[in-house]
Structures are given as structure tokens and as C-alpha cells.
Amino acid sequence: MQRSVLGHMLPEAMVCYLENYEPDRFAEIYLGEFDTPEAIWSMEMRRMMIERIASHLGDFTPRLQSNTRALYQYCPIPMISFPQLDNELFCNMYYLRHLCDTVLFPDWPIREPVKLLKDILEAWKAEVEKKPPTMSLEEAYTVLKLPKGANGHEEATVRKAYFRMAQKYHPDKNPDGRDMFEQVNKAYEFLCSKSRVTDGPDPKNIVLILKAQSILFSRYSEGQYPL
Secondary structure, three states: OOOOHHHHOOOHHHHHHHHHOOHHHHHHHHOOOEEOOOOEEOHHHHHHHHHHHHHHHOOHHHHHHHOOOOOOOOOOOOOOOOHHHOOOOEEOOEEHHHHOOOOOOOOOOOOOHHHHHHHHHHHHHHHHOOOOOOOOHHHHHHHOOOOOOOOOOOHHHHHHHHHHHHHHHOOOOOHHHHHHHHHHHHHHHHHHOOHHHOOOOOHHHHHHHHHHHHHHHHHHOOOOOOO
16 A cells, blocks of 8 residues: 555555566456466456445546536545455465465466565564454444444445545544544444454464475575575
């Protein structure tokens, strides 16, 4: 998200692919179906992204049609979470589940082994230090001024509440609202993500990290990159 305006709309892997390859290669991935160590992307994911963007901008189209001088109340689009990536561990520029699958992807090219190793070690640290979320459902609803319901709220209801609060506290309109604006974004992303079910380190991710390290040491320890 810090590297590209696309960071809220595309998976991090897609942003990395755009950075590391030519635009034509990226377009091929974006318009196709891919399931590799560097890109997991499908027509369903593309459709979901387009729908989320359309929903984010939905109220502006009818206003513009009725008044050509209508102004769009800027509100940054929240990060889109793709269910297809819920169980994936992305590190450096690779999905480790695929990178470690030496049957389907034997000897997949690794651009910067040393950097990948450093990032894997950072991923290890982040995983073992993973803690339950700092926000609860009740707290998120309170921030967005939604009633606390046993069955939760529909996505459209949460989105409308987010737009209303984000526009009210956006720093461009409310210089004193930055802290509250950040809380609103945090609450919305929490409600739209799977982070609320995280309860600590994931053993599957630990195994993937160890496998990735093993692959790096076996392929590069005696080669050009001393590990």
C-alpha cells in the first residue's frame, strides 16, 4: 500500500509483479488465470475487485448524472481482502505454499535468494510473535456507531457506516480528526478481514517457513550466494 495506489485494490503479489516485470507481463497476469509462486489470480478475483471498486464509487455516478458539477467526497478505498488468499503466506515476492511445492514447481527461479532469506526470517519472527487481534467486534461496531447485533451486520451496512464516518473525520476536512479517522479505517478493515479469528502462530505457516529455508540452503549454500 505504501508503494502503489493499487495496494488497497490488488494483492501484494500483483503489485510486486508489476514492479518486477514489464507492463505487458502484468497485463497477461491480470487478464488471465494464474496459480504460481508469484501470482495467484483468477477471473473471480478480478470480478470481486471490480465490484468492490464499483461499490466504493457507487453513490457518485447517480449524483454526477443529476448534477455535472457534483463533487466526489474523497474517501480512500479500504483494502480489498480476497478469500482465495486467506490461507496463503506471501513473503518477498512469492507465495510460500507454491514455492515449497517442488513437485508442481521444481526449481522455480528465485531472483534474490539472500533477500528472500532475510524476509523469510522476518516472517518467522512475525509469525511466532503473532497475537490475537487488539480489537473486538463490539469495539469495531462502536467506532463505526453501529448497533451491536448478535448476527452482525451486512457488508453494505458496514460500508455505509464506514463512508459516513470516514468522510466526517478525514484529515483533509477535519484536521483534528486524524486519530479518529485511523480508528475508523482500522475498524472497517477488521470487520472486512479474517484477522478477528487469529489466535496466535499458525503451525502451517511455521512449516512453510522452515521448508522455504531448507530449499534456499540446499540450492544456494554452495553457489553464488553464500547462505
